[in-house]
Amino acid sequence: MLPADLLDRLLPDTAPTQQWEEANPPRDLPAGAEVTRFAPSPTGFLHIGGVYTAMVAKELAERSGGSYFVRIEDTDQARAIEGSDEHFARAFPHFGIDPTEGPDAPWGPYRQSERSEIYRSFVRALLESGHAYPDFVTKDELAAITERQQAAKVDLGYWGEWAVWRDAEPERVTAALDEGLPFTIRFRAPDAPGRIAFDDAIRGRIEADDNRNDVVLLKSSAEPLPLPTYHLAHAVDDHLMRVTLVLRGDEWISSVPLHLQLFDALGFEPVRYAHVAPLMKGEGKSRRKLSKRKDPEASVDFWMAEGYPVGAVRHYLRGLANSRLADLPFEEAAAEPLRLEEFGASGPLVDIPKLDDISADYVAQMPATDIRDRLLAWADEHDPELAGLLRATGDDLLAIIDVDRVDTDRVRKDIVKWSVFRERYGFFFPELFALVDDPADERFLGVPPEVVAAFTTDFVAGYDPDTASPGWFDQVRGLAERHGFALDRKAYKADPDAFHGTMREASNIVRVTLTGSGQSPSLDQIAGVLGADEVRRRVGAPAG
Incomplete structure (x- = not known):
């Protein structure tokens, strides 16, 4: 162990760990309550797997009467991506994974780069107890050690005899400091690590080789603000924030032996881990x-x-x-x-x-008012033109949404997500609708152009917008019969050359002119929303 004056040179002006223990009191929670956290790193966009894990963490805390918070793990500042904070600020509330514990709670701050003073205290405690040591090894020296280990066919890493500063005398450390050499602080792994077993809340009992590497705890003193590595920071934070259950990706299973060593060296009660399998493609x-x-x-x-x-x-x-x-x-x-x-x-x-x-x-299954509100919220951000049209539509927007949704045994399922609304409902908005004005359009299913033109001309001339559903279709039926369409499918099959098609083809003429598609909700309801003038304008377009 190093003398106090040397520790003061390595980590000056360091508060005692007891100060942080008192500032982060145990939580007053009911028995069985879980304290969980979501700890994203601002090194890229939020992965849906992060939402998956955070959703579970938050639910387990809330259902147990515990607490859930978000901690930004930004100690790797060289890889931080600009705009990450703004991205998190949009994504967390959107998916309902924002914290239930506010920033003013006594267990903050909740950004690791703002907790450097706390980490330094615990690093010093590890130095004082002999569980850590300063290391002045250079990158070139580390590379040389790796080459020798490869030649000797031993495990790679900084351990045992390969850890050249592990047992350095105080005089050697003093000389390195006098020379101004940059240093890191490393963990002193147990001398003879063996096997370890631990219980994972998802996977049950796991056995593994214990950690033998002297990993870096505090990054290089050459940095303006030396920050800890994930290994130390998460151990200190999960302890002080009184976390009871850590949900994280299963890529961290191999680090559990080290993390349990750190909890033991720091005198902390270890947290319970639950390692979640990744989402797959x-x-x-x-x-x-x-x-x-x-x-x-x-x-x-x-x-x-x-x-x-x-x-x-x-x-x-x-x-x-x-x-x-x-x-x-x-x-x-x-x-x-x-x-x-x-x-x-x-x-x-x-x-x-x-x-x-x-x-x-x-x-x-959503009420039309909920669909409207969520659709508008989405369009405001992602499709402003559509948002303007939706708002200009006023109460008619609810009528548009409710076409074929009320007074019917059928359940429409044409809205899968808000981004399809423009494609599937755009025909309700004249500003988005392109008239079908070519009587030879292939969407008319091969009906002769002159028949399409005559049919649509007669429809417009005699259109009655006030008839109820059966009467509305009687108009189409009457026109179909007059323009050579079979009203009975058996008659059509008996002599197809005698007809231009069936009621399907006749109705399709109206459907395509009103909606631009051969598939749509009920035509009478669509016509009611569009209004008589718009119906006449659209159906009359192929007639010129």
């Missing part, structure tokens, strides 16, 4: 991790820009976490708790077509 007959580089759906920006309703996304992700929830009705599934023991050890597959089906069902 199907690729032919195989699967791989959902990739930030390869897959647009890996970014939460994709989900927000596409306009998937958050409730549908949450239902889908909860079903990936616990498969028993996947096929339950939405309200029933939401009332059921998530159970860590039901998480799979292998990653669940993100299936966008499956999500689309769930989302369509979800929207189909």
Whole structure:
């Protein structure tokens, strides 16, 4: 162990750890309450896997009467991406993973770069107890050590005899400081590590080799503000913030032996870990991790820009976490708790077509007022032109949304996400609708152009906008008969050359002129929303 005067040179003006213990009191929570956290790094966009893990962490805390917070782990400032904070500020509330614990709670601050003084105190405590030491090794020296280890065919790393500053005498440390050499602070791993076993809240009992590496705890003193590595920072923060359960990706399983060593060296009660398998992407007959580089759906920006309703996304992700929830009705599934023991050890597959089906069902059950409000909120950010048209429509927007949704046994499922509204409902807005004015348009299913022109001319001339649904279609039926369409399918099959088509083709003429498509909701309801003048303008377009 180093003398106090040397410790003062390494870490001057360091507060005692007891100061931070008193400033971060134990939480007054009911028995069994979980304290969880979401700890993203601002080194790139938020991955949907992060939302998945954070959603689970928040739910477990809330259902148990505990607390959930967000901690920004920004100690790797060289890799920080500009705009990350703004991205987080939009994404967290959007997906409902914003913290329930406010920034003024006594366990903050919640950004690691603002906690450097705290970390220095605990690093000094590790130096004082002999669990850490200063290391002045250079990058070139580290590279040389690696080469010698490769030649000797031993484990790579900074350990044992290869850790050249591990047992340096105080005089050697003093000389290095006098010379102004930059240093890091390393953890002193146990001398003879063996095997370790620990209980994972998802995977059960895990056995592994214990850690033997003297990892860096505090980065180079040459940096303006030396910050800790993740290993030290998370141990100190999870202890002081009184975290009881850490949900994180399974890539961290191999670090658990080191982390448990750190908790022990610091005198902390270890937290409970739950390592979540990553979300996967199907690729032919195989699967791989959902990739930030390869897959647009890996970014939460994709989900927000596409306009998937958050409730549908949450239902889908909860079903990936616990498969028993996947096929339950939405309200029933939401009332059921998530159970860590039901998480799979292998990653669940993100299936966008499956999500689309769930989302369509979800929207189909929403009241028109909710659809309107969420659609407007999405359009304000992602499609301002559409947002302006929707607002200008006023109360008619609810009528547009409710076409074929009320007084019918059918359930329309044509809104999968808000971004499809323009494509599938744009025909309701004259500003977005391109008239179908060519009687030879292929959408008329081969009906002769002169028949299309004559049919639409007669429709406009005799159009009665006030008839109820049966009467509205009687107009089309009467025109179909006069213009050579078969009213009976049997008659058409018996002599197809005698007709221009069936009622299907006749109705399709009106459908295409009103909506631009051969598929649409009920024509009478569409006509009622459009109004008589607009109906006449559109249907009359092919007649010239």
